[in-house]
Amino acid sequence: xxxxxxxxxxxxAGVAVSTVSYVLSGKRAISATTRQRVLxxxxxxxxxxxxxxxxxxxxxxxxxxxxxxxxxxxxxPVLMQFAxxxxxxxxxxxxxxxxxxxxxxxxxxxxxxASALVDGLLLMDVEIHDPRVPLLRKLAEPSVLIGFxxxxxxxxxxxxxxxxxxxxxxxxxxxxxxxxxALLGAPRVVxxxxxxxxxxxxxxxVDAARRHGMEADARPCEESFDEVHAAVKLLLDERPGLSGxxxxxxxxxxxxxxxxxxxxxxxxxxVSVVAICPDDIAERASPALTSVLIPAExxxxxxxxxxxxxxxxxxxxxxxxxxxxxxIRESSR
Amino acid sequence: xxxxxxxxxxxxAGVAVSTVSYVLSGKRAISATTRQRVLxxxxxxxxxxxxxxxxxxxxxxxxxxxxxxxxxxxxxPVLMQFAxxxxxxxxxxxxxxxxxxxxxxxxxxxxxxASALVDGLLLMDVEIHDPRVPLLRKLAEPSVLIGFxxxxxxxxxxxxxxxxxxxxxxxxxxxxxxxxxALLGAPRVVxxxxxxxxxxxxxxxVDAARRHGMEADARPCEESFDEVHAAVKLLLDERPGLSGxxxxxxxxxxxxxxxxxxxxxxxxxxVSVVAICPDDIAERASPALTSVLIPAExxxxxxxxxxxxxxxxxxxxxxxxxxxxxxIRESSR
DNA sequence: GCAGGTCATCGAAGCGCTTCGACGCGAAGG
DNA sequence: CCTTCGCGTCGAAGCGCTTCGATGACCTGC
Numbered sequence: 001x002x003x004x005x006x007x008x009x010x011x012x013a014g015v016a017v018s019t020v021s022y023v024l025s026g027k028r029a030i031s032a033t034t035r036q037r038v039l040x041x042x043x044x045x046x047x048x049x050x051x052x053x054x055x056x057x058x059x060x061x062x063x064x065x066x067x068x069x070x071x072x073x074x075x076x077p078v079l080m081q082f083a084x085x086x087x088x089x090x091x092x093x094x095x096x097x098x099x100x101x102x103x104x105x106x107x108x109x110x111x112x113x114a115s116a117l118v119d120g121l122l123l124m125d126v127e128i129h130d131p132r133v134p135l136l137r138k139l140a141e142p143s144v145l146i147g148f149x150x151x152x153x154x155x156x157x158x159x160x161x162x163x164x165x166x167x168x169x170x171x172x173x174x175x176x177x178x179x180x181x182a183l184l185g186a187p188r189v190v191x192x193x194x195x196x197x198x199x200x201x202x203x204x205x206v207d208a209a210r211r212h213g214m215e216a217d218a219r220p221c222e223e224s225f226d227e228v229h230a231a232v233k234l235l236l237d238e239r240p241g242l243s244g245x246x247x248x249x250x251x252x253x254x255x256x257x258x259x260x261x262x263x264x265x266x267x268x269x270x271v272s273v274v275a276i277c278p279d280d281i282a283e284r285a286s287p288a289l290t291s292v293l294i295p296a297e298x299x300x301x302x303x304x305x306x307x308x309x310x311x312x313x314x315x316x317x318x319x320x321x322x323x324x325x326x327x328i329r330e331s332s333r
Numbered sequence: 334x335x336x337x338x339x340x341x342x343x344x345x346a347g348v349a350v351s352t353v354s355y356v357l358s359g360k361r362a363i364s365a366t367t368r369q370r371v372l373x374x375x376x377x378x379x380x381x382x383x384x385x386x387x388x389x390x391x392x393x394x395x396x397x398x399x400x401x402x403x404x405x406x407x408x409x410p411v412l413m414q415f416a417x418x419x420x421x422x423x424x425x426x427x428x429x430x431x432x433x434x435x436x437x438x439x440x441x442x443x444x445x446x447a448s449a450l451v452d453g454l455l456l457m458d459v460e461i462h463d464p465r466v467p468l469l470r471k472l473a474e475p476s477v478l479i480g481f482x483x484x485x486x487x488x489x490x491x492x493x494x495x496x497x498x499x500x501x502x503x504x505x506x507x508x509x510x511x512x513x514x515a516l517l518g519a520p521r522v523v524x525x526x527x528x529x530x531x532x533x534x535x536x537x538x539v540d541a542a543r544r545h546g547m548e549a550d551a552r553p554c555e556e557s558f559d560e561v562h563a564a565v566k567l568l569l570d571e572r573p574g575l576s577g578x579x580x581x582x583x584x585x586x587x588x589x590x591x592x593x594x595x596x597x598x599x600x601x602x603x604v605s606v607v608a609i610c611p612d613d614i615a616e617r618a619s620p621a622l623t624s625v626l627i628p629a630e631x632x633x634x635x636x637x638x639x640x641x642x643x644x645x646x647x648x649x650x651x652x653x654x655x656x657x658x659x660x661i662r663e664s665s666r
Numbered sequence: 667g668c669a670g671g672t673c674a675t676c677g678a679a680g681c682g683c684t685t686c687g688a689c690g691c692g693a694a695g696g
Numbered sequence: 697c698c699t700t701c702g703c704g705t706c707g708a709a710g711c712g713c714t715t716c717g718a719t720g721a722c723c724t725g726c
Contacts, residue, residue, distance in 0.1 A: 003447065003473075005682055016706045021684060028685095031704060048447035052394060053682035055385030056711050063450075066432065070417040080412070084403040087434050096450065099399065099432040101420050114336065114381035117396075117429065140336075225587070225619045254558070258591055286558045338712055349676045354714060361715095364674060386712035389681050449682095 013041040069125035085300030142310035163204030165324035170208035173244035181244035228255035272332035287330035346374040402458035418633030475643035498657035499537030506577035507545040514577035561588035605665035620663035
């Protein structure tokens with residue numbers, strides 16, 4: 001059973017190869033009757049265009065690269081949601097997704113771009129001083145970044161507006177009348193890596209708190225139960241008047257609740273807790289967490305859209321910040 | 334800056350195009366001096382073979398599809414580890430990975446295979462009666478499954494030996510002198526989906542317990558703290574003599590520990606807990622969990638190896654079961 | 667010293683597709 | 697009635713690579 005080529009379809013439909021091509025691509029007008037005949041032949045023969053040949057002739061592979069940071073400290077569920085939405089959205093644009101890990105580094109990007117394996121690149125978890133950024137600027141292939149490097153000039157970046165997310169949490173706690181609040185962030189290594197989003201959340205939080213005239217404190221937070229417990233205890237000891245806690249660390253969110261329980265503080269009666277995390281985590285916690293969600297799906301969809309627009313030659317905004325949304329649940333009052 | 338082609342390299346090195354090709358592929362003997370000259374030109378010009386052209390001419394895309402079940406109820410960290418190891422291993426064989434979601438279904442598989450976008454397929458989370466399995470049998474492209482469908486005849490399947498994993502837990506508890514034990518499994522929907530691994534673990538556990546003459550109980554378990562708490566409480570009420578607990582549910586493992594703490598049972602003094610989960614989860618728990626790890630990396634690596642072997646035309650075993658390994662930590666005695 | 671055999675290299679024929687220019691034909695315009 | 701135009705279709709030229717058969721150059725052995 002040899003694989004069906006466009007020539008087979010052409011013969012079966014009694015037209016030229018080029019006509020079949022035009023029917024399929026819609027790049028030239030074809031009469032309705034011919035179109036139908038060709039389409040029927042395609043169906044009957046079960047024709048699927050050969051991807052390599054198409055890429056070679058059209059200089060478009062219809063594949064985009066997705067570069068994921070498959071390493072420690074990441075927020076897996078969010079990453080997964082993101083990947084899913086990228087794949088799904090890309091398919092809507094008739095593109096496929098090539099999965100790459102960040103540790104292939106700049107060479108890897110260069111390789112897939114230069115070999116025309118992909119038409120464009122989507123990078124996640126960009127760092128403040130990312131060695132891949134200069135390369136991206138040089139590459140002929142368009143790219144979209146999730147997150148912001150130090151200098152986003154000439155790039156296309158998408159992200160949740162983390163500063164606003166931090167601020168939103170502080171605003172919410174201020175509205176509820178809290179006067180002394182704190183933020184527990186990502187593990188220390190995330191800050192050291194300089195990924196940006198963690199800092200921006202802290203900054204947004206602290207600024208907003210200050211604007212409200214509140215006492216605010218922000219510090220990194222590891223992910224094991226014991227360390228979370230210790231951190232919460234320390235915080236409570238140092239700041240007896242503390243009544244509002246923001247957790248920007250998905251793995252730690254559940255542990256914070258556990259620690260407070262053990263330390264004899266009721267949520268939300270004694271301490272209000274607000275998390276910055278995906279909705280499913282917030283809903284599953286007990287009590288359900290008031291949270292600012294990380295709209296992973298939106299980010300993925302938006303990133304693909306921007307990339308597709310760039311592939312069409314359109315110009316797109318350098319920076320797209322997604323508005324955070326606060327959902328009030330049982331953990332704050 | 335036009336992209337560099339093999340013809341440019343040939344001209345630069347003063348040889349024929351075919352000679353360059355043979356140098357690069359090693360499929361014919363080339364003198365050391367010529368080889369070096371060509372290699373130098375490749376480096377100087379920064380040549381990268383065009384993937385489409387290569388695929389077209391050689392009928393090998395050097396890309397494999399990875400079909401992931403990006404949906405609820407899955408164990409994300411394990412999935413991620415698995416994906417990482419697949420990508421990394423594939424790169425070692427000079428292959429790239431096309432990411433697909435399971436909800437593209439059989440059509441999707443057919444599409445990427447028929448279009449020669451990929452040379453082979455790796456499917457995760459295969460179900461007992463998976464509609465994609467018949468298609469896989471028909472496909473010219475080789476495939477490897479993670480997990481087992483009802484009838485693995487003619488396929489290539491890799492998985493952790495879950496029956497042995499369950500048995501290993503029972504053995505361990507028997508060795509420690511426990512007489513009454515129970516297993517808390519995956520959420521009910523996982524069993525309903527008939528993915529197989531959950532059942533096999535239960536069966537292995539129950540069989541081994543019976544062999545040891547122990548009283549054993551096995552039931553599904555949801556993932557929220559409240560439901561876990563309720564399940565543990567119920568179990569303890571029904572079976573006052575229960576002293577050993579096996580948890581085959583990564584999300585629930587931490588909650589089980591929390592529930593036992595609240596219910597006033599010390600671990601491991603009153604109840605020994607053994608988890609079937611990745612090492613990092615087990616280590617992060619408090620107390621650290623004795624666990625049988627799910628060797629996601631091994632599975633990924635092994636799956637890619639098998640696929641590569643099939644791509645080379647070798648015949649490989651239909652079924653590869655990876656031996657589970659028990660690591661004793663603080664939660665059992 | 668020449669047939670026979672290696673070894674290294676070359677040239678050309680595709681691989682399956684897109685795209686460009688050309689062409690025939692009927693309709694519209696003068 | 698003849699030109700002009702545009703629509704629908706065709707043929708052919710690549711796209712960049714692999715691979716097969718052919719060709720010398722050189723060595724071996726009798």
